[in-house]
Amino acid sequence: MSKAATRRRRVAVGVGGRLTWSQIGFLWGMVMPVIALFIIIRVIPIMIVLLMSFTNFSLQRPLVKFLPYQNFLRMFGDPNFITAFINSTEFVLVAVPLEIFAGLAFAIYLNRKVRFESLYETLYFLPYIVPMVPSAIIWKWIYAPGTYGLANYLLEQMGFARVGWLSTPQISLLAVIGIHIWKQLGFFVIVFLVGLKNIPSSFREAAVVDGATPWQLTRHVDIPLLKPVILFGLVMATIWAWSAFTEVYIISQGTDISTGAEIQVMVTRIYAEGFLYFKMGYASAISFVLFLVSLIFVAVQFRLLRVEPL
Amino acid sequence: MRRIIVGIASFVLAMGLLLSTATPAASVELSVWTAFPELHEQVKSIGDQYTKKYPNIKIKATLFPQRALEEKVAVALPAGQAADLIELDKMGLYPYYVAGYLAPLPKNVVAWVKKSFPDYSVASVTSDKGEIFTFPWLNSLKVMFYNEDHFKEAGITKTPETVDEMLEMGKKLTKRDAKGNLTQVGLDLRLSGGGFGTSQKYWTQAMIPYGAKVLEKVGNKWRAAYNNEAGHKALQFYIDCVHKYKVDSLDVKSDAEAFGLGLTSMFQREAWVVGYMEKNAPNINYGVFLMPKGPGGWGTVGNTMALSVSKACKHKKEAFDFAMFMMNDEMSRATFADSGWQPFRKGVDYSQLYKKRPQLKTFIDAAETKGHAVLDYENIAPIFEIHSRMADRLMAAFKRADLVDNQAGIAEVIKDMAAETNSILDEYDLLAK
Numbered sequence: 001m002s003k004a005a006t007r008r009r010r011v012a013v014g015v016g017g018r019l020t021w022s023q024i025g026f027l028w029g030m031v032m033p034v035i036a037l038f039i040i041i042r043v044i045p046i047m048i049v050l051l052m053s054f055t056n057f058s059l060q061r062p063l064v065k066f067l068p069y070q071n072f073l074r075m076f077g078d079p080n081f082i083t084a085f086i087n088s089t090e091f092v093l094v095a096v097p098l099e100i101f102a103g104l105a106f107a108i109y110l111n112r113k114v115r116f117e118s119l120y121e122t123l124y125f126l127p128y129i130v131p132m133v134p135s136a137i138i139w140k141w142i143y144a145p146g147t148y149g150l151a152n153y154l155l156e157q158m159g160f161a162r163v164g165w166l167s168t169p170q171i172s173l174l175a176v177i178g179i180h181i182w183k184q185l186g187f188f189v190i191v192f193l194v195g196l197k198n199i200p201s202s203f204r205e206a207a208v209v210d211g212a213t214p215w216q217l218t219r220h221v222d223i224p225l226l227k228p229v230i231l232f233g234l235v236m237a238t239i240w241a242w243s244a245f246t247e248v249y250i251i252s253q254g255t256d257i258s259t260g261a262e263i264q265v266m267v268t269r270i271y272a273e274g275f276l277y278f279k280m281g282y283a284s285a286i287s288f289v290l291f292l293v294s295l296i297f298v299a300v301q302f303r304l305l306r307v308e309p310l
Numbered sequence: 311m312r313r314i315i316v317g318i319a320s321f322v323l324a325m326g327l328l329l330s331t332a333t334p335a336a337s338v339e340l341s342v343w344t345a346f347p348e349l350h351e352q353v354k355s356i357g358d359q360y361t362k363k364y365p366n367i368k369i370k371a372t373l374f375p376q377r378a379l380e381e382k383v384a385v386a387l388p389a390g391q392a393a394d395l396i397e398l399d400k401m402g403l404y405p406y407y408v409a410g411y412l413a414p415l416p417k418n419v420v421a422w423v424k425k426s427f428p429d430y431s432v433a434s435v436t437s438d439k440g441e442i443f444t445f446p447w448l449n450s451l452k453v454m455f456y457n458e459d460h461f462k463e464a465g466i467t468k469t470p471e472t473v474d475e476m477l478e479m480g481k482k483l484t485k486r487d488a489k490g491n492l493t494q495v496g497l498d499l500r501l502s503g504g505g506f507g508t509s510q511k512y513w514t515q516a517m518i519p520y521g522a523k524v525l526e527k528v529g530n531k532w533r534a535a536y537n538n539e540a541g542h543k544a545l546q547f548y549i550d551c552v553h554k555y556k557v558d559s560l561d562v563k564s565d566a567e568a569f570g571l572g573l574t575s576m577f578q579r580e581a582w583v584v585g586y587m588e589k590n591a592p593n594i595n596y597g598v599f600l601m602p603k604g605p606g607g608w609g610t611v612g613n614t615m616a617l618s619v620s621k622a623c624k625h626k627k628e629a630f631d632f633a634m635f636m637m638n639d640e641m642s643r644a645t646f647a648d649s650g651w652q653p654f655r656k657g658v659d660y661s662q663l664y665k666k667r668p669q670l671k672t673f674i675d676a677a678e679t680k681g682h683a684v685l686d687y688e689n690i691a692p693i694f695e696i697h698s699r700m701a702d703r704l705m706a707a708f709k710r711a712d713l714v715d716n717q718a719g720i721a722e723v724i725k726d727m728a729a730e731t732n733s734i735l736d737e738y739d740l741l742a743k
Contacts, residue, residue: 145561255507258708
C-alpha cells in the first residue's frame with residue numbers, strides 16, 4: 001500500500017489522533033457558511049472593484065468601455081488625487097505613531113496600579129464609543145472661525161493670536177488628524193492594557209529580583225511580550241488611518257470651511273469621484289490603489305514585528 | 311325551486327356588480343423625494359390637500375440630505391427603484407434624462423408649462439431634442455442682502471448699483487478690532503464651503519459683472535469661456551476684496567448665519583434667507599437689492615430646482631397631474647410663503663405676501679427687470695463636475711495673497727482652471743476644438 005493510501009486510510013478511521021471523515025465533514029459544514037459569506041461580502045466586491053477599475057463605468061452612462069490602463073495613468077496627472085495621496089500618507093505617518101506611542105504610554109501607566117484606574121479607562125474609551133459624525137460636528141464647532149469657535153476663543157482669552165483651524169490647509173489637516181487620534185486613542189489604551197494584564201507577573205517579579213528598573217521592565221519585559229498586541233494595534237491603526245473618511249468629510253462641509261479640497265484624503269477622493277461625479281471606474285481604480293498601499297504597509301509591519309513561534 | 315335558486319343567483323350577481331361599481335378605484339401611492347426640509351414639509355402639506363381632492367391618491371414624501379439624495383438617485387434611478395417624483399437641481403437631473411431614466415413632459419403638460427412659466431425657465435429645461443425634461447419648479451435666484459443698520463451707521467443712504475460702488479461701500483462698512491481681525495464683514499463673498507455653491511456665487515458676483523462666461527457653445531459643442539481678460543478681472547476682484555482691501559476674510563463666519571448674527575453687511579443669497587431671517591434673526595433690519603452692474607454685464611444666476619417624473623413611474627398620469635397641482639397659483643403662493651423658496655411660475659399674485667415680506671418682491675421683479683439677465687446652468691452631463699472642480703481651484707486661489715497685483719499669477723490660475731474645464735468636456739466628447 002502506498003504512503004498516500006495509508007494516510008487516507010488513517011484519516012478515514014481516525015488512527016493516531018487524526019480526524020475521521022465524518023469529523024472533517026462536520027468541520028467543513030461549520031466553516032463553509034462563514035467562508036461563503038466572506039467570499040460574498042469581501043472577496044467578490046473586491047474583484048468587482050478591480051474589474052470596474054479597468055472601465056469607464058459611470059452611474060449616469062449606460063455604456064461601459066474597457067480601459068486597460070487609462071484610469072491608473074490618470075492618477076499621476078490628477079492634482080486632486082496627488083493631494084489626497086499625500087494627505088493620506090501624512091495622516092498615516094502622524095496618526096499611527098502617535099496612537100501607538102500614546103496608547104502604549106497610557107496603558108503602561110494605568111497598569112501600575114494607579115488610583116481611579118477604571119475612571120481613566122472609561123474617560124479614554126469614551127470618545128471611541130461616540131459615533132464619528134457627532135464627534136466631528138462638535139470638533140467643527142470647536143474649530144469654528146473668529147471667536148465663535150471654542151479653540152480660538154480660549155486662545156484669545158489667553159492672549160494668543162487666533163489660528164486658522166479651517167482656513168489654513170496644513171493646520172486643517174493636522175486638526176482633522178487630531179480628531180482621528182482623539183477618537184481612536186481609547187481603543188489602543190484598552191487593547192494594550194489588556195495585553196499587559198495578560199503578561200504573567202512572574203516575568204516582572206523575576207526581573208525585579210535581578211534589579212531591573214521600571215524603564216528596564218518596560219523595555220525588556222513588557223514591550224517584547226506585548227509585541228503581538230502591538231502588531232495588532234499597528235495594523236488596525238494603519239488601516240483606520242488610510243481609510244479615514246467621516247472626520248474629513250464632516251469637517252470639510254459647510255460655508256465656514258475654506259480648505260475642503262486641500263485636506264481631502266484617499267477615501268473622500270473615492271467618494272467624490274464615485275458619488276459626486278459618478279465616475280465609478282476611476283473611483284474603483286483609486287480604491288484599488290488604496291487597497292494595495294494599505295496592504296504593502298501592513299505587510300511591512302508584519303515583516304518587521306513578526307513573532308517567531310517558541 | 312329552480313326559479314328561487316336562479317332568482318337568488320341573479321340577486322347576488324346584481325348586488326356584486328353594484329358593490330364593485332360603488333367601490334373606490336384602486337388606491338395609488340405617489341412617492342416624492344426632496345432634499346430640503348422646508349420643501350419636504352411643503353410637499354407633505356400639498357400632498358395632504360391633493361389627497362383631500364383625490365382620496366384614492368396618496369402622496370408619500372421622503373426627505374434626504376442633498377448629497378444623500380444625489381447618491382440615492384444615482385443608484386436607484388437607473389435600477390428603476392427611485393421615487394415617482396424627484397426634486398433636484400436641474401443640472402443634477404439632466405444626465406438622467408439623457409440616459410433615458412426620466413419621463414419627458416407629455417404634450418398637454420408641455421402646453422401648460424409653456425403658458426404658465428417664464429420663457430427663460432422653459433428654455434432652461436428644454437433639451438436639444440426639443441423635449442421639456444423636467445418641471446422648472448423653483449427659481450434659486452440670487453440677489454444681495456444688506457444690513458440696513460450697518461448702512462445707516464456708515465452713512466450710506468442708497469444701495470450700490472455697480473460692483474465698484476459695492477466695493478467702496480464694503481470698505482466703509484468693514485470693521486476691525488485692535489489686532490486687525492474683522493469684526494464686521496463689509497462684503498461677504500462666499501470664499502468657502504466648496505462644491506458648486508462656491509463657484510455659483512463667484513459666477514454671480516464676479517464673472518457676470520465683468521462679462522466672463524463659464525462655458526460658450528460652439529456649434530453643438532462647448533468650451534471654457536473665462537480664460538480671457540474678463541475672467542482675469544473677475545478673479546482679480548475677489549483677490550482685491552480679500553487681500554488688498556480686506557473687506558472679507560477666510561477666518562470669519564460667513565453666509566446666512568453670519569448675516570443673521572449681524573456680522574455681515576452685504577452678502578448674496580436666495581429667497582429662502584427671508585424665511586431664515588424671520589425665524590432666526592427677527593431683530594435684524596435688512597433689505598435686498600439686485601446684483602450690481604459691472605463693466606461687462608448685469609445679471610444673476612437663477613438656477614432651476616426641478617421636479618422630474620421617473621421613467622419607471624407606474625402612474626405617470628397621476629404624477630404629472632400632482633406636479634401641476636403643486637405648481638398651481640394657490641400652491642405657488644403657499645410654497646413661497648411657507649418654505650421661502652421662490653416658485654418659477656409667472657402671473658401669480660403675491661401682493662398679500664409682499665405686505666408681510668416686502669423683500670420678496672425684488673426676487674420676483676428680478677426676472678422681469680429690463681437688461682437684467684437671469685442665467686442658468688447649461689444642459690450638459692458634466693456641468694456639475696465642471697463647476698465643482700472650478701470651486702476647488704477657486705477656493706485655493708482665494709487664499710493666495712501673492713495674487714494681488716499679479717496679473718501673471720492670475721492668468722496662470724485661470725489658464726489651469728480652464729484647461730481642467732476643457733478636459734472634462736473632452737472626456738464627455740463635448741469639447742469644441
